[in-house]
Amino acid sequence: MLRRLIREDIELETVTDAKLGTVKADAGQIEQVVMNLVVNARDAIKAGGRITIETANVTLDEDCVREHGGARPGAHVMLAVSDTGERIPSDVLPYSLNRSSLPKRSVEVRGLASRRCTAS
Numbered sequence: 855m856l857r858r859l860i861r862e863d864i865e866l867e868t869v870t871d872a873k874l875g876t877v878k879a880d881a882g883q884i885e886q887v888v889m890n891l892v893v894n895a896r897d898a899i900k901a902g903g904r905i906t907i908e909t910a911n912v913t914l915d916e917d918c919v920r921e922h923g924g925a926r927p928g929a930h931v932m933l934a935v936s937d938t939g940e941r942i943p944s945d946v947l948p949y950s951l952n953r954s955s956l957p958k959r960s961v962e963v964r965g966l967a968s969r970r971c972t973a974s
Contacts, residue, residue, distance in 0.1 A: 856892050856907075863902040866892075871910045875931045884933075891935035898939025908934045 857866055888907065895905045912932045919925045 856889065859889065859892055860896045860905060861899075864896060864899055865904040867904055867906045869906060869908040869910075873911070874909050875911050875929065877931050888933070888935065895935055895937035895939060898937055900940065903938035905935065905937045908932070908936070910934075 860866060892905055892907070899905075910932045912930050914922075914925055914927050914930055916927055919927050
């Protein structure tokens with residue numbers, strides 16, 4: 855299904871952990887999130903590139919938890935979508951998750967950037 859959402863000049867790569875932990879989540883909601891992230895990644899790629907969907911078991915440490923409110927230290931399952939598209943301009947990045955708060959000027963936000971914690 856995801857292949858149909860992206861252009862022919864974009865490679866779709868998956869990197870999965872063979873011993874991935876389990877999570878309690880609504881499968882439909884996870885599918886929608888992945889689909890939205892893939893579409894955002896596609897839009898950030900101007901001409902040819904790669905979208906990578908990755909899953910892994912990670913352990914969040916105290917430093918990571920301090921950076922990301924609401925997270926708890928310990929074992930987690932990570933889902934990441936990354937792309938080789940354009941980066942979000944640094945002056946727009948603080949507004950990237952809340953488009954209604956974008957500055958009142960003509961700015962097109964493509965893609966989604968977030969910091970990742972280091973797995974320990």
